[in-house]
Amino acid sequence: MTDSNAYATGQCRCGQVRFEVASEPLMTMTCHCTGCQQMTASAFSLSALHPSGGFKVTSGEPVIGGLHGATRHYFCAHCMSWLFTRPEGMDEFVNIRATMMDNAQSYSPFIETYTDEKLPWATTPAVHSFSKFPAPEQFPALLSEFANRSA
DSSP states (O other): OOSOOOOEEEEOSSSSSEEEEOSOOSEEEEEOOHHHHHHHTSSOEEEEEEEGGGEEEEESOOEEETTOSSSEEEEOTTTOOEEEEEOTTOTTEEEEEGGGBTTGGGOOOSEEEOGGGSOTTOOOOOSEEOSSOOOGGGHHHHHHHHHHHHO
16 A cells, blocks of 8 residues: 555445455565456556454455365456455465555555466566465564564
8 A cells, every 4th residue: 555544345246245455555566376266357456465363344244256165256246356365374465456445555565475377568667576475484584574564
């Protein structure tokens, strides 16, 4: 995010599911994996990682879509917009599709993942690129760098 507003709202395309987040993102990212390409019908997904405690659905009932695995992807049951993801084994975080935020223009990717699957013409302004995901030991430094850049 480019501003210091720690409260933001979002919704699906049809407006039946609305949500809010009361925290700054911990990090923003683009994922170029073929799964994200297929679920977004685009070149990549853009998301913002937030603490789960500051996120809530305020209207509507999102449903699980995607692969229905341990990582849970939530969609609007009516318009099928992909809204957010609860990553496997990381219940303390929610990964919100930044393009579903009412202030979507405020989000820019800090890291990009799965660049080994990206479409050759797809480019982003991400500061860091990874062929898959960053190694777990890299996350503290990345989170710190993102927080310092956003401050």
